[in-house]
Amino acid sequence: xxxxAVIGVGINKWGELWEHSLRxxxxxxxxxxxxxxxxxxxxxxxxxxxxxGLFVGQExxxxxxxxxxxxxxxxxxxxxxxxxxxxxxxxxxxxxxASGMSDVVLAGGVEKMNDLDGGGVTxxxxxxxxxxxxxxxxxxxxxxxxxxxxxxxxxxxxTREQLAHVAVKNHANGVLNPDAQFPMKITVDTVLNSxxxxxxxxxxxxxxxxxxxxxLIVCPLDMASKFSKATPVRVAASTMGTDxxxxxxxxxxxxxxxxxxAAEKAYAMAGVGPRDIDVTEVHDCFTIAEICVTxxxxxxxxxxxxxxAEAGATARDGEFPVNPSGGxxxxxxxxxxxxxxxxxxxxxxxxxxxxERQIKGVKRGLTQNMGGTGGSSVVHILEAV
Amino acid sequence: MAVGIVGYGAYIPLHRIKVEEIxxxxxxxxxxxxxxxxxxxxxxxxxxxxxxxxxxxxARKALKRSGINPVDIGxxxxxxxxxxxAVKPSGxxxxxxxxxxxxxxxxxFEFACKAGSESMFVSYGLVKxxxxxxxxxxxxxxxxxxxxxxxxxxxxxxxxxxxxxxxNLLATVDHTCSYTTDTPDFWRREYQFYxxxxxxxxxxxxxxxxxxxxxxxxxxxxxxxxxxxxxxxxHQPNGKFPMKVxxxxxxTEEQMTQGWLVPKLGNTYSGASPLGLTAILDVAKPGxxxxxxxxxxxxxxxxxxxxxxxxxxxxxxxxxQTWDQLNKARYLEYGxxxxxxxxxxxxxxx
Numbered sequence: 001x002x003x004x005a006v007i008g009v010g011i012n013k014w015g016e017l018w019e020h021s022l023r024x025x026x027x028x029x030x031x032x033x034x035x036x037x038x039x040x041x042x043x044x045x046x047x048x049x050x051x052x053g054l055f056v057g058q059e060x061x062x063x064x065x066x067x068x069x070x071x072x073x074x075x076x077x078x079x080x081x082x083x084x085x086x087x088x089x090x091x092x093x094x095x096x097x098a099s100g101m102s103d104v105v106l107a108g109g110v111e112k113m114n115d116l117d118g119g120g121v122t123x124x125x126x127x128x129x130x131x132x133x134x135x136x137x138x139x140x141x142x143x144x145x146x147x148x149x150x151x152x153x154x155x156x157x158x159t160r161e162q163l164a165h166v167a168v169k170n171h172a173n174g175v176l177n178p179d180a181q182f183p184m185k186i187t188v189d190t191v192l193n194s195x196x197x198x199x200x201x202x203x204x205x206x207x208x209x210x211x212x213x214x215x216l217i218v219c220p221l222d223m224a225s226k227f228s229k230a231t232p233v234r235v236a237a238s239t240m241g242t243d244x245x246x247x248x249x250x251x252x253x254x255x256x257x258x259x260x261x262a263a264e265k266a267y268a269m270a271g272v273g274p275r276d277i278d279v280t281e282v283h284d285c286f287t288i289a290e291i292c293v294t295x296x297x298x299x300x301x302x303x304x305x306x307x308x309a310e311a312g313a314t315a316r317d318g319e320f321p322v323n324p325s326g327g328x329x330x331x332x333x334x335x336x337x338x339x340x341x342x343x344x345x346x347x348x349x350x351x352x353x354x355x356e357r358q359i360k361g362v363k364r365g366l367t368q369n370m371g372g373t374g375g376s377s378v379v380h381i382l383e384a385v
Numbered sequence: 386m387a388v389g390i391v392g393y394g395a396y397i398p399l400h401r402i403k404v405e406e407i408x409x410x411x412x413x414x415x416x417x418x419x420x421x422x423x424x425x426x427x428x429x430x431x432x433x434x435x436x437x438x439x440x441x442x443x444a445r446k447a448l449k450r451s452g453i454n455p456v457d458i459g460x461x462x463x464x465x466x467x468x469x470x471a472v473k474p475s476g477x478x479x480x481x482x483x484x485x486x487x488x489x490x491x492x493x494f495e496f497a498c499k500a501g502s503e504s505m506f507v508s509y510g511l512v513k514x515x516x517x518x519x520x521x522x523x524x525x526x527x528x529x530x531x532x533x534x535x536x537x538x539x540x541x542x543x544x545x546x547x548x549x550x551x552x553n554l555l556a557t558v559d560h561t562c563s564y565t566t567d568t569p570d571f572w573r574r575e576y577q578f579y580x581x582x583x584x585x586x587x588x589x590x591x592x593x594x595x596x597x598x599x600x601x602x603x604x605x606x607x608x609x610x611x612x613x614x615x616x617x618x619x620h621q622p623n624g625k626f627p628m629k630v631x632x633x634x635x636x637t638e639e640q641m642t643q644g645w646l647v648p649k650l651g652n653t654y655s656g657a658s659p660l661g662l663t664a665i666l667d668v669a670k671p672g673x674x675x676x677x678x679x680x681x682x683x684x685x686x687x688x689x690x691x692x693x694x695x696x697x698x699x700x701x702x703x704x705x706q707t708w709d710q711l712n713k714a715r716y717l718e719y720g721x722x723x724x725x726x727x728x729x730x731x732x733x734x735x
Contacts, residue, residue, distance in 0.1 A: 018590035117584040195417045 001098045005224045005232035006382065008037025008217030009344040014332040015181040016114045017211035022056050023068045025213045026110040029337075030069055033106065033215035037228045042217070043102035045076040048089030048109035049336035054124040056112050065108070082128035083285065085109060086214070086339025087240075087369030087378030093218050094238045104227060108215035109340035121209050125335070128372045130246035142206060142286070144247050144373045146198035149288035151253040153200065156303030158291065160200055164191035165309045166287035167204050167329050173316060174326025176357035181210050181332030191287075205287040210332030214341035221385070233347045236270035236364070237381040239263075245375040254303075258377035259296035259368055266366070267298075270381040274298040277381070278362035279349045280320060281342035283370035284327040290314075293368055294322060297379075316359055324349065324357045339369030339378060350384040388513045389557035390691065391453065392548035392700075394446025395663035396439045396525075397650065397710040400429040402722045404538055410719045411533045418538050423624020427541035427651025429717055432725050436465045436525045437475045439544035441482045443523060446704035447546040448483060450555070451519075455483050458548070459517025460490040462507055464500025464655045467527045468493050471575065479523070490517070497571060498620055499681025500524065501545065501655035506687055509549045509558050520549045526654035531579035532728055539623055541651025545659035555700060556666065556675065556691040560607045564598035564686050571682035587682070592626055593633075595686040600634045600678045603688035611635035615673040618644030618661035620680035622652045636676070643668060649711055655681075662691075664707035669693040 010032030017025060026047070034042065045066060053059045062076035081088045086109030093107035113121055126135045129144065152158045168188055174180040186204060194203040217228075224232035241261030244250055250257070267273055274297060282297070284290035291305035299320045300308045308314060314322035325331050325345035328338060346365035348354045362384075369378045403426045408415035419425060430439070440463050448455055461476045468475045476491040494500040494507075501524015508520030525544030530536030549558070570591035573580035583591070596619060604610070611617070617636040619627035624647050631641045644661030653660055658679040665675055675691040723729045 016585060016589060018586065114585065195414055 002100060003221035004094045004097045004218050004235040005221040005385070006216050006218050006235065006343065006347050007224050007228040007230050007232050008033040008039065009347050010036055010215040011179050011341055011344050012213060013179050014210050014212035014334060018114070020211070022052055022058055022110060022112040023064055025112060025211060026065050026108060027068050029213035030065070030106060030108050030215040033217050037217040037230055039104050039217055039227050041104060042071055042074060042106045043104050044074055044096055045071065045106040045108070046089040046092040047076065047078045048085035048087070048339060049078055049111060050080060050082055050085050051124050051127060052112070054127065056115050081376045082371030083283065083335045084339055084369045084371035084376045084378050085336040086341070087367070087380070088339070090216060090340055090343055090380065091238045091240060091378055093216070094235055097218050097220055103223060104217065104219050106215060106217055107340060108213060109337035110213035111334035111336040112211045113209045113334060114211050133246050133248070142198040142201055145286040145288055146201045147247060148253050148292065148373065149200050152288060152291065152306070155254055156306070158306035160192065161188055162306030162310045163200070163205055163287040163291070164188040166284060166290045167191050169309065169315050170284060170323050170327040170329040173324050173357055174330025176355065177326045177331055180326045180330050181208055182330050183326065201286060201288070207285045207328035207333035210334040212332055212334035212337050214337045214344050216340060216343055231351050232385050233350045234383045234385050235380065236383045237266035237379070239265040239269060240376065240378045242376050243374055245372060247373045254292060256292050256296040256374040256377065258374050259293055259370065259379070262377045262379040263297045266379040266381050272364065272381065277320070277364055277366045279324060279346060279359050279365040280322045281325060281345050282322055282327070282368045283338065284323060284329050285333060289370070290322065290327070293370070294320065297366070297368060316357065321359050324354065324359055339367070342367040342369055343380060343382065346382050350382060386551050387554060387557045388509060388549060388551055389554040389694070390547050391519065391550035391553055391555060392447040392451025393555065393663050393666050394443040394450065394546045394704055395660050395707040395710060396442035396446070396544045397707070398428050398430045398434055398439070398542050399713060399715050400431060400717050400725065401426045401714040402429055402717045402719070406719050407538055422538060423648055424538055424651065425648050427539060428543055428653070429722055429725055430527045430542040434542070435469045435527055436463065436467055436544070437469060437478045439542065440475065440479045440523045440525045440546065443525065443544040443546035444479055444483050444521060447548045450700040450703045451548045453519055453548065453550070455485040456488070458485045458489060458519045458521050460508060460511055461485060461521045462492060462494050462504035463523045463525060464494035464496065464504040465525050466495055466497055466500065466573070466654055467529070496685065497682035498622065498654045498657060499679040499685055499687055501659045502679035502687040505547050505659065506561055508547070509561070512549045512551060518550065522547050522549065524655035524659040526656050528652065528654040529579050529726065536580070536582065539652040541653050543650060543653035543656040543660050545656050545663050547659065553696055554694045555697040556693050558689060559692055560603060560690040562599055562602045562606055562688045564595050564602060566595070566684060568684035570684055591682065591684050592622065592680050593630055595684050596620065596630045596678050596680050597633065599686035599688040600630070603676070603678065603690060604634070607690045609674065609690065613674055614640060614676045616643060616665040616669060617641050617676040618658050618665060619678050620658045621645065621647035621661065622657070624648045646707070646711060660707060666697065667701050667706040667708065669697060671695045671697060
């Protein structure tokens, strides 16, 4: 297996991109990544996208995107693992380069969600849950994460305010990200006074509906200087874990086994532990998710994620800076693009290119991207070279 | 010769329903609707009121203020998305009721919420072209929102009528413009009772793009700055949009509050910015400049710049003023409202 490096990143301004189509959102981000890397060719491409068929009626993204990028006839593959599709696309590209099959591979993620109304989006996202045992009985993702939140509160005494602190912190970070969909400061009261969605979760506990794309270029680490003038970032670990698709099948609703499994493997692969991670991007689709993820990653003891968020341990100047990009909450959550965008942020942080939100002295970063309520999780560890 | 408004009139039904009353029925969060849409209540037409009856009421007030002979009116155009008949004009009934038949051009207009301002523009244009002595443009609607839909909190009823002519002007029309694209943000197909809409798509790419488009163009055409105006009125589908777009164009709350009827009136669709204009004409002083910009889904915006004339102050009190109508209310519970709006119907015995 060859060591793999990220040599190019591309992302566009996320939001309600009414004037843009699925294809031009993706192509824009992908071309930015190619420009950033400075490569003159791409050998292969992976696209992470959860459900463009339901969102805009378009499948067959491999051909669509290679066509509109002028990359035909290279091989291209669309991968899907619900909201973890982007992370899986990156992992697929890494494996193709590590195996020696290809040298320069593009990993992109995209989702165009706003062409549907609220009901349509909710239905499309709910296809990531267990259709027979969850969705058909009427529950959707806000309801499932509300159950996780309620269980966490009952079991560990996590408070409503602690959940709010996650959103407040992520919005404070998002203010510094020019690509974020909702770069506005909020307070704990903003969260507590927002509309109730599924008790105990309120509107400001939930990530938004977003159109957006992100892309990465990877190549063998020892060939990085041959292909690109950009500072390479080494992929130290790429892992994935799975768990029951239905939340009710788990013995503990508050613990994300798929994340914990992927994290353990990643730490072993990179030869590091949680305390060696300087900056992290996690899948905060709901505020409770970030709390559960930071526990599953081993940053905090089980049940302590809420208190840690409230104490500022996950702020940019905290012990474990989490989601300096603004996270899904403020930056936005175009589901298929999220996992790729997390890597974009970590690469920028490791290169020292993160602008006002740059965390000083970071050498190693981690991304955690999750499908459903944790039915799948992808973890990557990246290191400055 | 200058062309402008020679008479205007507003009609707002007496009945209202509060946001809380609708929210209570649907288990919705009233405070968030009131905050989010900046709405408190909306007008409701009685069972015997429709676009035709409200247009007659508004036209009669316009005639009263103008003092003209109705037989001199050369055209009547009523803009509405709730004409009582799919085939057969509303305008003929109104023309007959105000004594303007038979030497009169007539057709009904439809362009979602901007059919009223379009009827004003065409009436103004015909006078300016010298084809008619007086032109009557009306915007009126008894709009419907599907039960439980966000639109149900705003869809209301009202009418505004404007007579255009060349003599005894109450306000001159100084500039006009329009901004139109194919943007399907809100629609109702034939045989459908309630309109459908594109949710958040009705905001930025629809309302804001077109109002900003027409508004910016109108400022350029007129060579005026927002601070040159005493008053400004925008299409008001809810309380938030007009204030937001007005401020974005550079207007202040003080310039907009008089014509900002929506928190108490709801969205009168084709009547919305025209009714706001009547409220401004009720208080404007000679020389005051007025900025108006409508919006209709589909989509387009019409812009007007008016200057109030000396004669306006003489006729402001000649008919019931808009805010006086708005402040007089009879509140309905949801049951009576549902009956009034045809959401429930009595079983007809054979």
